[in-house]
Amino acid sequence: MPYYTHIHHDQDVEWSDNIEERIDYIHREKPTREQPLRLALIREVSDDALALGGDTTGLIQARIAYDQAKAAFDLAVGTIDWNVSAPLLIAPPYDQMATAFDWETVHAAACHPRCPWDGRTIFAQGYDVGLLDETSQ
Secondary structure, three states: OOEEEOOOOOOOEEEOOOHHHHHHHHHHHOOOOOHHHHHHHOEEOOHHHHHOOOOHHHHHHHHHHHHHHHHHHHHHHOOOOOOOOOHHHHOHHHHHHHHHOOHHHHHHHHOOOOOOOOOOOOOOOOOOHHHHOHHHO
16 A cells, blocks of 8 residues: 655645556646646655554554445445545544554655655745755755
């Protein structure tokens, strides 16, 4: 189950089963000025970095249970707006596990050393990918 840094500008670490789909979306839909910084900050989190956050076995088991519940829900209900309806029913076990996880430590170990993340967004210092250059600090 791969985790990545900054799949979205307002999240430090997230899980994705298809990062290429997200990268394609960024190229297609996000403003041109945002794309270089967004893409530069998407990094796969290594198992070692993830382990710094806490109980990875519990986290992965909770994610598997979440995915299984989502699949069962989708079969039972059919086509729905997944982002609105289903998380209210099946997200709590994963959310509880993820909340107990130390994502800040994982982020610090996995992301770019000069990441502009301020706890809310990667754009707090602007959109320029040059923020990541050693000479810009």
